[in-house]
Amino acid sequence: MRSFEYYKPNSIEEAIKIMSGLDNAKFIAGGTDVMVQLRQKKISPQHLISLRNISELRNIDTKDGLKIGSLVTHDDIDKNEYIKKYYSALTDATSRLGSKQIRNVATIGGNICNAAPSADTACPLLIFDAKAVIIGTKGEREVDLNEFFLGPGKTVLEKDEILKEFSMPRLKENTGSAYIKHTRREAMDLPILGVATRITISLDKDSQIRCRDLLCTIDSISNILMQLKDEGLKCEEARIAMGVVAPKPIRAKKAEEALAGKIISIELFEEVGEIAASEAQPRDSIRGEAWYRKEMIKVLVKRALMKSIDRIVRPDEEIYPERLW
Ligand SMILES: Cc1cc2nc3c(=O)[nH]c(=O)nc-3n(C[C@H](O)[C@H](O)[C@H](O)COP(=O)(O)OP(=O)(O)OC[C@H]3O[C@@H](n4cnc5c(N)ncnc54)[C@H](O)[C@@H]3O)c2cc1C
Numbered sequence: 001m002r003s004f005e006y007y008k009p010n011s012i013e014e015a016i017k018i019m020s021g022l023d024n025a026k027f028i029a030g031g032t033d034v035m036v037q038l039r040q041k042k043i044s045p046q047h048l049i050s051l052r053n054i055s056e057l058r059n060i061d062t063k064d065g066l067k068i069g070s071l072v073t074h075d076d077i078d079k080n081e082y083i084k085k086y087y088s089a090l091t092d093a094t095s096r097l098g099s100k101q102i103r104n105v106a107t108i109g110g111n112i113c114n115a116a117p118s119a120d121t122a123c124p125l126l127i128f129d130a131k132a133v134i135i136g137t138k139g140e141r142e143v144d145l146n147e148f149f150l151g152p153g154k155t156v157l158e159k160d161e162i163l164k165e166f167s168m169p170r171l172k173e174n175t176g177s178a179y180i181k182h183t184r185r186e187a188m189d190l191p192i193l194g195v196a197t198r199i200t201i202s203l204d205k206d207s208q209i210r211c212r213d214l215l216c217t218i219d220s221i222s223n224i225l226m227q228l229k230d231e232g233l234k235c236e237e238a239r240i241a242m243g244v245v246a247p248k249p250i251r252a253k254k255a256e257e258a259l260a261g262k263i264i265s266i267e268l269f270e271e272v273g274e275i276a277a278s279e280a281q282p283r284d285s286i287r288g289e290a291w292y293r294k295e296m297i298k299v300l301v302k303r304a305l306m307k308s309i310d311r312i313v314r315p316d317e318e319i320y321p322e323r324l325w
Pocket of ligand 1: 032096112120164190
């Protein structure tokens with residue numbers, strides 16, 4: 001490994017100033033991507049600027065919606081009960097990202113700035129309509145996360161810009177979300193495919209009790225969906241995001257449109273899964289072939305939507321519909 005100069009600024013302004021005065025420099029947060037790339041000689045910066053001393057990047061603010069600083073670690077997110085309750089898909093992602101050791105140091109900002117199509121936190125952030133708040137020499141700007149990724153390893157960040165935080169709006173009542181990471185094995189693995197969904201449904205108290213009983217007792221997803229149709233639950237708003245199906249994590253916007261305003265049914269979920277699969281352009285890779293990824297999108301969209309609904313109907317349950325698949 002080549003030697004490099006190491007800098008430890010204490011503020012965002014100082015970090016930007018150092019970066020703007022240097023050539024061939026790189027920001028480093030937890031270092032779990034940067035150090036691997038250094039060792040593999042994929043990058044060879046002469047200067048590393050650590051962000052770890054910048055405490056203002058470590059905030060989690062839940063006052064109005066959710067703001068998460070770029071330096072917040074996956075473990076910090078995992079432990080946050082507010083995020084787990086209201087932005088559950090994000091906890092689904094961080095709880096299975098890497099190993100405990102990785103989660104202790106790796107940051108959400110690093111996961112997104114590294115811009116891997118498989119980045120586990122990307123799909124959850126996309127379904128929560130996250131905006132990336134960016135600071136550079138020209139001042140502060142906000143970029144919709146949809147526009148942030150340009151391709152594998154590429155983002156809209158300019159050389160001297162720092163990702164400060166992600167800002168997400170407050171969610172409506174009766175909203176649930178889920179992220180399903182499809183891997184070969186349960187322990188430390190990158191996803192073959194990742195699907196996140198968020199759904200808001202119309203739900204009154206009586207209907208909630210009946211649906212709760214359904215979700216507790218019935219033995220298969222298809223049967224639950226058939227019975228839920230009788231309740232006339234309507235999808236008011238939905239988001240679907242997919243990872244490892246294109247050069248960057250994407251929203252399945254046509255599938256979202258197909259869901260909005262409709263009564264939930266097995267036919268609808270199957271149609272939505274088909275549409276989401278048609279919006280993906282996966283490729284063959286060492287982890288899975290394109291045709292397999294397309295088929296699994298149909299399955300995982302249905303499952304993630306089911307899990308999102310389950311979280312609305314049975315908010316205090318820890319046993320999710322995974323027991324049925
Ligand atoms: C063993 C192992 C297992 C892993 N498993 C997973 C997994 O299951 N899922 C997954 O998604 N990833 C996984 N990763 C990848 C990695 O851990 C994550 O992407 C992690 O979140 C990166 O965060 P970091 O803080 O370590 O980033 P760093 O390595 O410090 O930085 C990554 C990139 O982001 C830039 N950067 C970081 N912060 C900022 C900022 N605030 N502003 C501007 N630029 C910034 C850096 O310059 C660099 O280009 C794994 C890595 C390892 C080594």
